[in-house]
Amino acid sequence: MFATKGYATHAADQPLKPFSFERRDPTPRDVQIEILFCGICHSDLHIARNEWGGTTYPCVPGHEIVGRVVKVGREVKKFKEGDLAGVGCMVDSCRTCPSCEEGLEQFCDGMVLTYNSEDRHTGGITYGGYSTSIVVDHDFVLRISDKLDLAATAPLLCAGITTYSPLRHWKVSKGQKVGVVGLGGLGHMAVKLANAFGAEVVLFTTSPGKTADAKRLGAHEVVLSRDEGAMKQHASSFNFIIDTVGAKHDLNAYLDLLKRDGTLTLVGIAPEPALVGAFPLIRRRRSLAGSLIGGIAETQEMLDFCAERGITSDIELIAIDKINQAYERMLKSDVKYRFVIDMKTL
Numbered sequence: 001m002f003a004t005k006g007y008a009t010h011a012a013d014q015p016l017k018p019f020s021f022e023r024r025d026p027t028p029r030d031v032q033i034e035i036l037f038c039g040i041c042h043s044d045l046h047i048a049r050n051e052w053g054g055t056t057y058p059c060v061p062g063h064e065i066v067g068r069v070v071k072v073g074r075e076v077k078k079f080k081e082g083d084l085a086g087v088g089c090m091v092d093s094c095r096t097c098p099s100c101e102e103g104l105e106q107f108c109d110g111m112v113l114t115y116n117s118e119d120r121h122t123g124g125i126t127y128g129g130y131s132t133s134i135v136v137d138h139d140f141v142l143r144i145s146d147k148l149d150l151a152a153t154a155p156l157l158c159a160g161i162t163t164y165s166p167l168r169h170w171k172v173s174k175g176q177k178v179g180v181v182g183l184g185g186l187g188h189m190a191v192k193l194a195n196a197f198g199a200e201v202v203l204f205t206t207s208p209g210k211t212a213d214a215k216r217l218g219a220h221e222v223v224l225s226r227d228e229g230a231m232k233q234h235a236s237s238f239n240f241i242i243d244t245v246g247a248k249h250d251l252n253a254y255l256d257l258l259k260r261d262g263t264l265t266l267v268g269i270a271p272e273p274a275l276v277g278a279f280p281l282i283r284r285r286r287s288l289a290g291s292l293i294g295g296i297a298e299t300q301e302m303l304d305f306c307a308e309r310g311i312t313s314d315i316e317l318i319a320i321d322k323i324n325q326a327y328e329r330m331l332k333s334d335v336k337y338r339f340v341i342d343m344k345t346l
Helices: 042-048 150-157 159-169 185-196 208-217 228-232 278-282 296-309 320-331
Strands: 002-008 017-023 030-039 065-072 084-087 090-092 133-137 177-181 200-205 221-224 238-243 258-266 287-290 315-319 338-342
Touching (some): 017 133, 042 320, 065 150, 084 150, 090 133, 150 159, 150 185, 150 296, 159 185, 159 296, 185 200, 185 208, 221 228, 315 320, 320 338
Parallel strands (some): 177 200, 238 258, 258 287
Antiparallel strands (some): 002 017, 030 338
């Protein structure tokens, strides 16, 4: 075991503060990474404040990790000391279930999250990327290109793959019309990626002030979702819509925009169940679906795709002692579009 510095919260109603703990020494299959940057995901806030239940304290959040390899176990062949590496939302899985065998570890019932999961090595709880280092099984470590800004690459490990995976699964391609609902941390990545896939991208927002930024990011059109006339102009015209909004809103309005056999996929998590009418689905064989992150192979595919095309997240880099202020600003949507912690400030 070796000493590690980080930031943790010790109760749902307490701020994050400096926290010292121990990481396991690398096993023959492990990679030890010095963390350079860690993105802040809205789910970090939910878990830190136990808003989804099940949080174990102390809790060290963080699952958008980019760093440099400082040590590898003797069985590790894919990484060497000095390599750039990343860690996303999970650090292990059962390896044997149908989902794991298909490269869909994110759906494994035995998936081990990067933080707030049972740590099979120590018997405690996994601690995340708001820290100076992490030790992860090499099968769950990702290669990071040196072509891109490292800080801006960190959110790809969650926001990037969360939006890339459904776009790929539902075969978004050139010539299709794709809608993106919401322009936040997830939405801005969905716009960039859908554009890179060659789709005609339409952003739906409640904020008129986001029009110029949406077009800068790659949207071809921006529709104010509260404008019923503007919405009706797009009726039954979309192949695919990805909904990134984490607040209560009317899904039926977007189902009406889908073509026959079109799909509305949710990646945002609203606090209350949505009321969905059967008729918008039935009359054109539309689908309402959901998507999580992606498996390890798909996450690597996404990172390589982004490196080839120069795609990163739009970020605001912060010192770690500003983490609590960043959480409050996230609640006010006061960030364009993702906070990233510079770990040299720890």
